[in-house]
Amino acid sequence: MKADILVIGGGIGGTLAALSAARQGNTVILTEETDWIGGQLTAQAVPPDEHPWIESFGCTETYRKFRNSVRDYYREHYPMKEDAKAVGHLNPGSAWVSRIAHEPLVAKHILEDMLQPYRSNGQITILFDTRTCSVDMDKDRIKSVYVRKEEKETLKLEGEFILDATECGDLLPLAGVEYRIGAESKEMTGEPHALEVYQPDDMQSFTQVFALEYRPEENHVIEKPEMYEVWKSYQADFLDHLQLSWNIPDADTGKSKKFRMFTQGEKLGLWEYRRIIDPELFQEGFFPGEISLINWPQNDYWKGAIIDVNEREKDKHLYASKQLSLSLLYWLQTEAPREDGDSGYPGLKLRPHIVGTKDGFAKHPYIRESRRIKALETVVEQDINADVSPYEGVRSRKNSVGIGAYRMDLHPTTKSHRLFYARSYPFEIPLGALIPKRVKNLIPACKNIGCTHLTNGCMRVHPVEWNIGESAGALASFALERGLNLKEIYQNEDYTSAFQQELKKLGIQLHWPEEVGVI
Known part of the structure; x- marks a missing residue:
């Protein structure tokens, strides 16, 4: 052609x-x-x-x-x-x-x-x-x-x-x-905040995004992900909080910044961070629940690069990154601390039609x-x-x-x-x-x-x-x-x-x- x-x-x-x-x-x-x-x-x-x-x-x-x-x-x-x-x-x-x-x-x-x-x-x-x-x-x-x-x-x-x-x-x-x-490195670019030594395998994290709807009266808990216990206990050595928590890294201070599930007053919630459907804007009952795209700091994957590596290495990181996103979902559904003292939001439901896939995950990782x-x-x-x-x-x-x-x-x-x-x-x-x-x-x-x-x-x-x-x-x-x-x-x-x-x-x-x- x-x-x-x-x-x-x-x-x-x-x-x-x-x-x-x-x-x-x-x-x-x-x-x-x-x-x-x-x-x-x-x-x-x-x-x-x-x-x-x-x-x-x-x-x-x-x-x-x-x-x-x-x-x-x-x-x-x-x-x-x-x-x-x-x-x-x-x-x-x-x-x-x-x-x-x-x-x-x-x-x-x-x-x-x-x-x-x-x-x-x-x-x-x-x-x-x-x-x-x-x-x-x-x-x-x-x-x-x-x-x-x-x-x-x-x-x-x-x-x-x-x-x-x-x-x-x-x-x-x-x-x-x-x-x-x-x-x-600084020598390569002259940039004040460049590294002292060139690190070609030091790249920004990527994310496996997924779509969720929240129906608080229902139960849509997924099967426990294979790597859930790994991710549940994972704490990066450069952070002072668990990966699966309401804390996220604050690039301004290098410390943790705490969020919550839902926005309340001036306290911002992660759910509304990338919410794409607010039912309040539509006629009553048209959307049964709010819909959000989950691209949060909690499912940023930095355990390895997928560029200029062999296929086996790439597949390993793609699998682990999707397991991280699945683990975040399972944690949200079952164990995430709530403001009312309870834990978990079982009404969170994967919405495949939103992203055009069978499993509710985006067709391609966010690079x-x-x-x-x-x-x-x-x-x-x-x-x-x-x-x-x-x-x-x-x-x-x-x-x-x-x-x-x-x-x-x-x-x-x-x-x-x-x-x-x-x-x-x-x-x-x-x-x-x-x-x-x-x-x-x-x-x-x-x-x-x-x-x-x-x-x-x-x-x-x-x-x-x-x-x-x-x-x-x-x-x-x-x-x-x-x-x-x-x-x-x-x-x-x-x-x-x-x-x-x-x-x-x-x-x-x-x-x-x-x-x-x-x-």
């Missing part, structure tokens, strides 16, 4: 890369290893993590359209109460970590609708349940990508540009693209950290961390291809087990972060751009990955239309400026207004 552009990976970045390229008149083959496009929003079941200005500015036009469409979808298709419909910034789950916590399936429908016109006219072809297995190279160019659907015949894909939008940067080792994983290309430009801590930045505000990038804002935020890592959380300035994404140092026709399209272990914590969030993917698709299109290579665009100010004008036409904001400050 041939197309102008291949997009390998159908997460947020890949979906938007395909849309962006198609809008510019190109044909695209998009592959996805699950049967849902949308990545974090859908197959990984993670409601949007966003910055404080998101309702007014600070995202691309298509991301704004997506958010508006989510709200309109509920208003138009669900039996909502009239006062709930009238809320401008409708939050279907009334969650406190996301202003627009909603069902993965709703996100899936909207993303599919965005791509549908280009699937109808043949510009976009999507290959679901498809994994990459090898790559053909011609010196510094990717000639073809071989993919396979389950155990079926291998398919050869060809395109002028290949975008890696996989969750772990899977194309990079196959194509021999120079990359890094894990935690760089926080990927392989990252060695790029012409690398975004480092000093560009974002307000406590060490020399720029006294947002670092303005003359060659910006988009913007983002999120606190530098590392969940416990697999080797050093450290957490990191810093006051941060919003940032602008430099063009050079999307261009590998050597390979000529590969473009990263998600959190695998030129960033570091520390700054990756800002790149992984939804609106940033969306922007990266959209700009990556536009970059491939611009290069194709002009007959240019990526380094020519980067090195020539006129070409860079012309590309930026194309981004503006697509509705991609390149610079932050002056009034933004530290988050």
Whole structure:
């Protein structure tokens, strides 16, 4: 199969890369290893993590359209109460970590609708349940990508540009693209909070997310998980509390911070953290119970990495991480201390239909950290961390291809087990972060751009990955239309400026207004 552009990976970045390229008149083959496009929003079941200005500015036009469409979808298709419909910034789950916590399936429908016109006219072809297995190279160019659907015949894909939008940067080792994983050293990046010695196996924890409904009058206790006793008694040597408890690690202090199940006044509950359905917003009785996506510190898995390890090691950690999530559920159902002095919430019920699986777990683990290309430009801590930045505000990038804002935020890592959380300035994404140092026709399209272990914590969030993917698709299109290579665009100010004008036409904001400050 041939197309102008291949997009390998159908997460947020890949979906938007395909849309962006198609809008510019190109044909695209998009592959996805699950049967849902949308990545974090859908197959990984993670409601949007966003910055404080998101309702007014600070995202691309298509991301704004997506958010508006989510709200309109509920208003138009669900039996909502009239006062709930009238809320401008409708939050279907009334969650406190996301202003627009909603069902993965709703996100899936909207993303599919965005791509549908280009699937109808043949510009976009999507290959679901498809994994990459090898790559053909011609010196510094990717000639073809071989993919396979389950155990079926291998398919050869060809395109002028290949975008890696996989969750772990899977194309990079196959194509021999120079990359890094894990935690760089101070010598490598010059970052004040980098490690003294490079630890490639020190990566952020990942999470097996699952969907629950709460029906307090019922009993839905699952069978005791095989590793429950292991996880019930587990206490990491870098924490002062058990993994299965109401305590979570506080990155600001390095100590424990106590939560509860349900919010009460100013005391926040974890249940509402990523709640996606608040029945109070809908007509009486339509939803029997509240629905929440369980992506908590208690089911962060840091016992080992699943990138650049053998299959046996990877399978071991995937199994143990799912056992951790199952153990958290069983603990919540049977042993979790309650405010009324009792223990357990047996009415918690797995909801498979919410995530499109048989067992109620997301189709894919939530991956926080990927392989990252060695790029012409690398975004480092000093560009974002307000406590060490020399720029006294947002670092303005003359060659910006988009913007983002999120606190530098590392969940416990697999080797050093450290957490990191810093006051941060919003940032602008430099063009050079999307261009590998050597390979000529590969473009990263998600959190695998030129960033570091520390700054990756800002790149992984939804609106940033969306922007990266959209700009990556536009970059491939611009290069194709002009007959240019990526380094020519980067090195020539006129070409860079012309590309930026194309981004503006697509509705991609390149610079932050002056009034933004530290988050």
